[in-house]
Amino acid sequence: MNERQDAVVVVGLRKVFERRARRGLLRRAQGEVKTLSAVDGIDFLVKRGEIFGLLGPNGAGKTTTIKMLCTLLSPTSGTARVAGHDVVREAAKVRSSLGTVLTGERSVYWKLTGRENLRYYAALYRIPRRKARERIAELLERLELAGRADELVEKYSSGMKQRLALARALLPSPPILLLDEPTVGLDPQAARNLRQTIFDLKAGGKTVLLTTHYMAEADELCDRIAIIDQGRIIALDSPAALKEGLGAKEVVRLEIQGEPNGLGDALRALALVESVAVRPSVNGAGTCELQVITSNSRRSIGPIIESVRAAGHEVVHFQVVQPTLEDVFIRLTGKSLRD
Amino acid sequence: MGILKRVRDGLGIMLAVAVKELIQFRRYPSWVIAVFIWPLLFPIMSVFSARALAGPEGQALHAFAALSGTTDYTGYIIVGLVMWMWLNMTLWTLGSFMRSEQMRGTLEATWLCPVSRLGVLLGATCSQLLISMVNLTVSLIAFRYIWGFRIVGNLGLTALLFILSAAAVYGLGIAFASLVMWVKEANAMVFLVRGLFMVFCGMTYPLAVLPGWMRIVSRGLPLTYSIDGIRTVALAGAGLADVMGHIAALAAFAVVTLVAGFVAFRWTERRVLRTGALGHH
Ligand SMILES: Nc1ncnc2c1ncn2[C@@H]1O[C@H](COP(=O)(O)OP(=O)(O)OP(=O)(O)O)[C@@H](O)[C@H]1O
Numbered sequence: 001m002n003e004r005q006d007a008v009v010v011v012g013l014r015k016v017f018e019r020r021a022r023r024g025l026l027r028r029a030q031g032e033v034k035t036l037s038a039v040d041g042i043d044f045l046v047k048r049g050e051i052f053g054l055l056g057p058n059g060a061g062k063t064t065t066i067k068m069l070c071t072l073l074s075p076t077s078g079t080a081r082v083a084g085h086d087v088v089r090e091a092a093k094v095r096s097s098l099g100t101v102l103t104g105e106r107s108v109y110w111k112l113t114g115r116e117n118l119r120y121y122a123a124l125y126r127i128p129r130r131k132a133r134e135r136i137a138e139l140l141e142r143l144e145l146a147g148r149a150d151e152l153v154e155k156y157s158s159g160m161k162q163r164l165a166l167a168r169a170l171l172p173s174p175p176i177l178l179l180d181e182p183t184v185g186l187d188p189q190a191a192r193n194l195r196q197t198i199f200d201l202k203a204g205g206k207t208v209l210l211t212t213h214y215m216a217e218a219d220e221l222c223d224r225i226a227i228i229d230q231g232r233i234i235a236l237d238s239p240a241a242l243k244e245g246l247g248a249k250e251v252v253r254l255e256i257q258g259e260p261n262g263l264g265d266a267l268r269a270l271a272l273v274e275s276v277a278v279r280p281s282v283n284g285a286g287t288c289e290l291q292v293i294t295s296n297s298r299r300s301i302g303p304i305i306e307s308v309r310a311a312g313h314e315v316v317h318f319q320v321v322q323p324t325l326e327d328v329f330i331r332l333t334g335k336s337l338r339d
Numbered sequence: 340m341g342i343l344k345r346v347r348d349g350l351g352i353m354l355a356v357a358v359k360e361l362i363q364f365r366r367y368p369s370w371v372i373a374v375f376i377w378p379l380l381f382p383i384m385s386v387f388s389a390r391a392l393a394g395p396e397g398q399a400l401h402a403f404a405a406l407s408g409t410t411d412y413t414g415y416i417i418v419g420l421v422m423w424m425w426l427n428m429t430l431w432t433l434g435s436f437m438r439s440e441q442m443r444g445t446l447e448a449t450w451l452c453p454v455s456r457l458g459v460l461l462g463a464t465c466s467q468l469l470i471s472m473v474n475l476t477v478s479l480i481a482f483r484y485i486w487g488f489r490i491v492g493n494l495g496l497t498a499l500l501f502i503l504s505a506a507a508v509y510g511l512g513i514a515f516a517s518l519v520m521w522v523k524e525a526n527a528m529v530f531l532v533r534g535l536f537m538v539f540c541g542m543t544y545p546l547a548v549l550p551g552w553m554r555i556v557s558r559g560l561p562l563t564y565s566i567d568g569i570r571t572v573a574l575a576g577a578g579l580a581d582v583m584g585h586i587a588a589l590a591a592f593a594v595v596t597l598v599a600g601f602v603a604f605r606w607t608e609r610r611v612l613r614t615g616a617l618g619h620h
């Protein structure tokens with residue numbers, strides 16, 4: 001019964017890469033084969049009809065996981081089943097039940113037109129020609145590419161290429177979609193449109209497994225999220241439940257002048273402060289951002305600011321906000337997603 | 340699944356890949372050079388070198404004839420060079436097919452389809468074969484008008500030798516494409532392989548001029564038999580009995596290289612799934 005319900009079942013999945021250190025031009029250093037567990041024993045289920053997100057920083061193992069699921073990489077150990085088929089033993093069946101978009105822009109031919117691309121892939125999916133023609137027209141229409149379907153892909157914008165790659169994945173009407181960072185490199189408007197398309201796919205009964213390192217995107221799109229870091233799943237729940245996991249807490253964001261040496265520890269020592277993360281401010285200007293999770297901002301804000309002043313820093317800016325998934329991640333790993 | 344359906348599916352995939360490759364080929368303007376200009380330009384140098392060495396009255400030709408069995412050095416050189424250019428082009432096209440698909444990221448997308456991955460490569464081979472045929476026809480027609488090159492021997496027998504050579508060359512091409520996928524570099528490999536063939540296969544000279552050890556190497560290369568066999572038949576009008584040895588050798592090469600090609604491809608496929616090298620560049 002489980003097979004029927006769950007689109008993707010992953011149990012103890014691992015992928016270990018070997019890395020050979022190279023010295024000089026050609027010479028390989030002896031005995032320096034290092035192994036790297038890109039995916040280190042993960043378990044999760046994706047239910048039919050849901051949007052499931054793998055959320056994690058760069059190098060967390062998201063792409064590696066997707067590639068094992070779509071049979072482009074063989075797992076080192078563990079099992080994964082897609083639509084009830086084992087990704088190793090029934091690879092061809094897995095590929096027939098999946099539409100996968102890896103790094104979207106690069107998976108289509110730039111010297112072909114959009115329509116020619118789809119025609120080619122339709123042949124590889126062995127869709128009969130007449131049916132393929134209708135399907136291609138329908139997909140071009142649906143993904144708003146119809147007007148420029150007969151132009152070379154090299155003239156398309158990033159968003160259009162991404163949509164074409166999605167059209168390619170949708171050609172065989174697969175019940176399950178794997179999307180690796182679907183909105184990366186898109187402008188906010190295009191990203192929003194793509195998210196809407198993903199919602200439409202879900203409404204059409206498809207199961208979507210996507211990866212992202214945008215917290216807000218995961219929050220908005222996904223029914224459930226697995227937060228993945230260094231090859232391990234460190235939390236898995238709905239976005240709301242993950243945020244509730246922080247309890248009735250609030251986040252104080254401070255921007256201060258200078259290097260906060262030792263300030264983190266001083267803040268952690270304060271009553272009501274749960275955790276502190278520090279990172280250089282993105283806007284440069286020699287400032288730093290502190291994220292302080294507290295169980296009561298009204299009572300802790302005074303001591304926090306005093307501690308900062310006492311350490312000789314000036315507070316440039318501060319705000320108190322409700323926790324986001326970013327804060328969940330910081331709480332779980334002690335570091336920011338952007339680091 | 341019925342074997343018939345599988346064959347039909349396979350052919351469909353090969354056709355789709357071939358059509359796609361041809362469309363792309365046509366969209367890069369440099370194709371004119373590859374198909375029409377280069378094959379005409381390339382042999383000129385060797386033909387004029389030969390003319391210079393033969394002397395103004397062709398005094399040295401009897402020495403050439405004693406080793407090669409013909410005084411028609413133009414035809415002799417053209418057969419050698421055409422065969423070599425064709426090998427060269429096959430290696431380039433199949434090697435760079437894999438490489439460019441890998442770099443563009445389309446190889447992964449292709450491998451995501453529920454199709455035989457070897458079928459995709461065979462499709463590329465087909466389109467390459469078609470381009471080569473156009474190329475060959477253009478060259479032969481042009482050489483006929485420029486230098487009066489013509490095939491005097493049995494056309495059917497020439498074709499047989501050519502087809503067997505083709506099988507051997509495409510086997511090499513498939514092995515080569517697998518290798519390129521693995522080492523992720525096509526250029527250096529093409530230069531190495533074609534250089535070997537250029538020196539050892541008697542492209543513009545009879546093998547008799549080579550030192551003994553080099554002649555032994557020559558015997559291990561299929562193109563040696565193709566070039567010599569086709570010269571014997573097409574230029575000197577020899578019959579089946581004269582080239583039985585060539586035919587047997589080429590057939591053996593065809594079997595060996597095709598099997599080696601398939602094995603290399605399967606092996607690379609497995610390796611790539613393990614290391615994830617498919618999408619690297
Ligand atoms: N083919 C490979 N060979 C060796 N190491 C690899 C290979 N592919 C990925 N890795 C390593 O495995 C780790 C996980 O990489 P992966 O691409 O899965 O991360 P990711 O979560 O997708 O990150 P990103 O957000 O940067 O895309 C990284 O440390 C990466 O360097």
Ligand SMILES: [Mg+2]
Nearest residue numbers: 062063064180
């Ligand atoms: Mg990734």
